[in-house]
Amino acid sequence: MAEYELMWSKSEGTWIDVEHAPKPPSVSVSPSGEIVEGSSVTLTCSSDANPAASYSWYRGNQTLSEEQNGLLHFTSISYKDRGNYYCQSKNHHGQTNSTLQYLDVQYAPKLLSVSVSPSGLIIEGHSVNLTCSSDANPAASYSWYREGEDTPEASGQTFTITDSRSEHSGMYYCEAQNRRGRLNSTLHLVIEPVKQKLVAVGILLAVLLLAAPLCAFLLIRKWRTSKPPSQLGEEPDNTERLPSTHSEQQQGDLQYASIHFVRPRTDPIYSNTTAAGTSRQTQQEEADVEYAAVNFRQASSSPKHFHQEPLEDPSALYSTVKKGSTNFM
Incomplete structure (x- = not known):
């Protein structure tokens, strides 16, 4: 039986660098717990990114800082610094924002x-x-x-x-x-x-009572002076005055007229003559012709009396008045 000895060898490791956009960052507050006005406070933003991300801090739409280390530091925080904050991490592969962090400052x-x-x-x-x-x-x-x-x-x-x-x-x-x-x-x-209120009311009433008769007197006086003498029962002034102006001279030349209507008498010469084609109505209208005598005279000193001049006065004017219109056939 043959035996074989196995020999193992390891190669050197190889580093694989995978770049990516920042992961959603996290925010921490130091010191933790309650934040009191006047204390020192630091906010820290961090995220996983390759290459390393840069950070910016925001409060609403206001940019507060752009720091490479992702820190936002308050040396002496004020009650005006209360509010929501968030940070943004970014590199050339992309960017991402953190969730809102409310900073509660007590005062x-x-x-x-x-x-x-x-x-x-x-x-x-x-x-x-x-x-x-x-x-x-x-x-x-x-x-x-x-x-x-x-x-x-x-x-x-x-x-x-x-x-x-x-x-x-x-x-x-x-x-x-x-x-x-x-x-x-x-x-x-x-x-x-x-009692002070009652005194004030009494003074006001006294002023009103004193002022009422005076106001009534002034109103009556104003009313009387604004009315013509004839409306107040006063007799008009009939004293004759000489005209002093051209307007008064014209008023002094006013004439009074007396008008007399006389029924015309039939002229014996033309009484039996009738134009051909003249209707009975035309004859009747001619019979109704009336004459008016107008007399003019200078006004006397008294406008209440008139004097009628005789018809033979040379200044008499005569006018012929016809009633209706004459129709010829």
């Missing part, structure tokens, strides 16, 4: 404000609301104190005085507090007694 109450409702003058007996608000993370709790007292008057964001009295007037302050700090703000509350 003591800020921007504390107090208000009173209703605003303006407050009369006792009405309900009054004192309101306190602030910006805080975590949310603040509120307590209301009256100046000089250690025990709070009320707790909560709104302090309501249901039946207010003048004794409630004074200085109040609101305290907003969370585990990161506290902040106070003061408010001066003034509640007017009812």
Whole structure:
């Protein structure tokens, strides 16, 4: 039986380098846990990529940094730095973004404000609301104190005085507090007694009572001065005045007319003559011809009396008036 000895040998290893685009990066926050305003915070972005990726940090559409090591560092973080962050890793094979990382920065109450409702003058007996608000993370709790007292008057964001009295007037302050700090703000509350309101109403009524007769007198006086004398029962002035202007001279030349209608008498010469073809209606219309005598005279000093001039006056004017129209056959 023949025996054979097998001999094994190993070749040297060969490295195969496979390039690829970055894998989705991961984000870490240091220190971990709660982030307090004023502390130092670092965000780190890392991903698997070949060749090595470069990194950029974003907050919304705003580019914050482009660092090769993928770090975003806050020396003293502020409450304004709260928000969502993400990083982007890329090489010449591609790019990819991380998921959003919310950076929660805690801080003591800020921007504390107090208000009173209703605003303006407050009369006792009405309900009054004192309101306190602030910006805080975590949310603040509120307590209301009256100046000089250690025990709070009320707790909560709104302090309501249901039946207010003048004794409630004074200085109040609101305290907003969370585990990161506290902040106070003061408010001066003034509640007017009812008697002052009654005095104000009485003064107003007195002013109105005094002003009413004066206003009525002025209105009546204005009305009388705006009316013509004839409407106020006054007699018109009949005093004759000499014309002083050209317009008055023209008014002084006004003439008064007296018109007389006279039935025409039949002329014996033409009484039996009738034009051929003239209808009976035409004869009747001619018989209805009337004459008008118009007399003009200078106006007398009294416009109420008129004087009729005789027909033989040389200034008389005669006109022939025909009724209807004459039809000829």
